[in-house]
Amino acid sequence: MSHLEKGPHGADRGIVGSVPLSIALQDGFTGEEVVVRVDGDEAERTEARTAWEISFATSFEVEVSAGDHVIEIEIPHRGIQSEHRVEVHGPLWVGISVQDATVIWRDSFEPFGYL
Secondary structure: OOOOOOOHOEEEOOOOOOOEEEEEEEOEEEEEEEEEEEOOOOEEEEEOOOOOOOEEEEEEEEEEEEOOOEEEEEEHHHOOEEEEEEEOOOOOEEEEEEEEEEEEEEEEOOOOOOO
């Protein structure tokens, strides 16, 4: 059974007792295919390209149950794969950046500001 349920425009919904988990692809994305999974389920597949002026490529939201979750990112063309464990009890924003071949994860209890 999937932990994620897709809604319109990439928003996931429909899990009783669910909590929003917002994931933003930020710096270092150059147009290659990016795959993001949450707890092993594909949450997003996109060709992300960072707007360097605002350090932002794209974002999406999934609904998860409260508790521990694993977020994975894969950029197949660049041979990059990384995972990050989060504990979700309320709305959480996770920023993902790539510098060279290193994935940088940033968790926040507030939305990221892009100008």
